[in-house]
Amino acid sequence: MSVARQVVVEADGGSRGNPGPAGYGAVVIDPATGEPLAEAAEYIGVATNNVAEYRGLIAGLTAAKALFPDAGDALRVHVRMDSKLVVEQMSGRWKIKHPDMKPLAARAAAVLPPSSVTYEWIPRAQNKHADRLANEAMDAGRDGRQWEASASTAALDAPARTVSTPPPVQGTPGDHVAGAAKARAALAAARGAAAPAADTLFPVPETAGSVPESAGVRPDAAGAPQVGWGPAPDLGAPATFILLRHGETALTPEKRFSGSGGTDPELSATGRDQAARAAEHFAAPGTVQEIVSSPLRRCRETAAAVAGRLGLDVRIDEGLRETDFGAWEGLTFGEVRERYGDDLTSWLASPDTAPTGGGESFAEVAERVAAARDRIVARYAGRTVLLVTHVTPIKTLVRLALGAPPEALFRMELSAASISTVAYYGDGNASVRLLNDTSHLR
Numbered sequence: 001m002s003v004a005r006q007v008v009v010e011a012d013g014g015s016r017g018n019p020g021p022a023g024y025g026a027v028v029i030d031p032a033t034g035e036p037l038a039e040a041a042e043y044i045g046v047a048t049n050n051v052a053e054y055r056g057l058i059a060g061l062t063a064a065k066a067l068f069p070d071a072g073d074a075l076r077v078h079v080r081m082d083s084k085l086v087v088e089q090m091s092g093r094w095k096i097k098h099p100d101m102k103p104l105a106a107r108a109a110a111v112l113p114p115s116s117v118t119y120e121w122i123p124r125a126q127n128k129h130a131d132r133l134a135n136e137a138m139d140a141g142r143d144g145r146q147w148e149a150s151a152s153t154a155a156l157d158a159p160a161r162t163v164s165t166p167p168p169v170q171g172t173p174g175d176h177v178a179g180a181a182k183a184r185a186a187l188a189a190a191r192g193a194a195a196p197a198a199d200t201l202f203p204v205p206e207t208a209g210s211v212p213e214s215a216g217v218r219p220d221a222a223g224a225p226q227v228g229w230g231p232a233p234d235l236g237a238p239a240t241f242i243l244l245r246h247g248e249t250a251l252t253p254e255k256r257f258s259g260s261g262g263t264d265p266e267l268s269a270t271g272r273d274q275a276a277r278a279a280e281h282f283a284a285p286g287t288v289q290e291i292v293s294s295p296l297r298r299c300r301e302t303a304a305a306v307a308g309r310l311g312l313d314v315r316i317d318e319g320l321r322e323t324d325f326g327a328w329e330g331l332t333f334g335e336v337r338e339r340y341g342d343d344l345t346s347w348l349a350s351p352d353t354a355p356t357g358g359g360e361s362f363a364e365v366a367e368r369v370a371a372a373r374d375r376i377v378a379r380y381a382g383r384t385v386l387l388v389t390h391v392t393p394i395k396t397l398v399r400l401a402l403g404a405p406p407e408a409l410f411r412m413e414l415s416a417a418s419i420s421t422v423a424y425y426g427d428g429n430a431s432v433r434l435l436n437d438t439s440h441l442r
Helices: 049-067 082-088 101-111 130-144 176-188 269-281 295-312 333-339 340-350 363-380 390-401 406-411
Strands: 005-017 020-029 036-047 075-083 115-121 237-246 289-292 314-316 384-389 420-422 430-437
Touching: 005 036, 005 049, 005 130, 020 049, 020 130, 036 049, 036 130, 049 075, 049 101, 049 130, 075 082, 075 130, 082 101, 082 115, 237 363, 237 390, 269 295, 269 314, 289 295, 295 314, 295 384, 314 420, 333 340, 363 390, 384 390, 390 420, 390 430
Parallel strands: 005 075, 075 115, 237 384, 289 314, 289 384
Antiparallel strands: 005 020, 020 036, 237 420, 420 430
16 A cells, blocks of 8 residues: 655746746745745746746656655645646636647646646745745756756745644655756656766656747757757748838937827938938848838838839738837836936836826737737748837847846947847747848948
């Protein structure tokens, strides 16, 4: 008869850009003592928050099972996560509608019998251990290396846990690094692979096709997520966005806020000249295959100049419009500072803060720009598309492609009629190829 085993799994995942560079973390805990028995973390390439959270859950359940391979149906796992979506979907209270989530939820449900696993939502502040592991994994991926269990300091961030008094977990493997090695070896053996080096946890290749391409994970030929500068598969021609900022308006030289909240100026004489120079720059056949523009007048005029030169039509996408700057429209930065100083300070400090008077926050802009990006990539896969748009959408596309934080918006310079380029590959990864080129205007 199997001896009852009870453990707690805390799991989390994150994405710097959503989608963007992503990673997960999970820890298996002895509920009687609060001691971590094993940790799991991995950088998974470009993915969404929800995909990373599900991957963290799968890793945590797999680690728990691998720690006690002889427990069978006697193993009981209580999962604690700060993802309401994952907890409610895995508990069966919410339907799983998104096509990317269904295969991941199925993988999670297949690790252990459903009757062996219970789920609990916890506030983010109580999930610091797993959150720190996920961020360590993302940091490692950014640096082109693997996460190392032996170098992790995530346990130091773990909140004080309220321990229960179930029958003690018997046969525990000692410290969490030793537990990681045991779990990793068991997982590798189960998949018919040699155990990886002891300084990485769960870098075991995924079964080919087990994670959908739309999840944004870049597999190599063996199925393992691609990290660093190793060889990558031939993904075909990317969808390439040539990002052209519109030409000058009367507001541009004075650096006045000019968004979509009421100001819709036309191009100035200088701006029309810049648009003509851009059109000449793109005149070579095949340089641009499609044109998509913001609905605002200054962009439509710039796009029309290029379209007329190339004989192409212009498609309008509302997602490419500039930020609504609310009451700040038409004002200089100094005037906003004088009239709305506290609001401006808050706006500069947080991407969730909107300009005075019902404008858009940078977080809201990023959401609609990302949706526009996804629409255009899907429509024009493998083609070169000229996007005629504004400062904030262009900076946002570059920021998301780099996986950079929101404050990166304030650290980029974009001149009127400048050109930037981002390529989007079939696996969800992006490559920034050019930023703020104005050589065509000289």
